Each structure stands twice: as C-alpha cells, then as structure tokens.
Amino acid sequence: MKKILLILFITILIPASSNSFFGENWQGWVYPDRGNLSKSISVGKDFKSLSACRAACINKINTSGYKNADYECGLNCKPMDKNNSNSVMVCKKTER
Numbered sequence: 001m002k003k004i005l006l007i008l009f010i011t012i013l014i015p016a017s018s019n020s021f022f023g024e025n026w027q028g029w030v031y032p033d034r035g036n037l038s039k040s041i042s043v044g045k046d047f048k049s050l051s052a053c054r055a056a057c058i059n060k061i062n063t064s065g066y067k068n069a070d071y072e073c074g075l076n077c078k079p080m081d082k083n084n085s086n087s088v089m090v091c092k093k094t095e096r
Helices: 002-022 050-064
Strands: 027-029 041-047 068-077 094-096
Touching: 027 050, 041 050, 050 068
Parallel strands: none
Antiparallel strands: 027 041, 027 068, 068 094
16 A cells, blocks of 8 residues: 555656746747748746746837737756856746
8 A cells, every 4th residue: 555655656746746846937039030940039947837928028029119929938047058157048838
C-alpha cells in the first residue's frame, strides 16, 4: 500500500506542482512589422505569467503606434549560444 501511495505521489503531485515550485519565466518580443520577423524589440524577460507578457506586448504595440505589428511570448527561454548574448533564443514553448 505504501508503494502505491508513493507512486501516486510521484506521478501526480510532483509534475502538478513543478510550475509553481520552479516558476514560469516568460519573455516578450514585439515585431514592429509582422512581414519582417527579423527585426524584434524585447519587451521584458521576467514575466511570471503568459497573460502578463501578452499585456506588456500589446501595451508596447499600442503606445508605439505600430500599425502592422505582431508579438510573441516565450516560456523559459535560453540563448542557443550561451557565450553570445545576442544569440537566438530557444524557448520551451512560444505563444501569441
């Protein structure tokens, strides 16, 4: 019985609590011209939720007056090349 409870704890409780234990870290980028995704502006790196990242990106678009902009939020992003601060970012997932 103890083994069954231990297995249930490991398979259910630990994955369910991992995001709240380790936290989510969202980063946001705005693309002033959705037709040219090679140019982006970083909006921030320390958003604790996707909704906070989205709100910041939308606010940046609205206050900057971009007419054809788009945005992207990435979860737990890290640079592809750790020795280059301008490296392409690799994220666990990206959302709009």
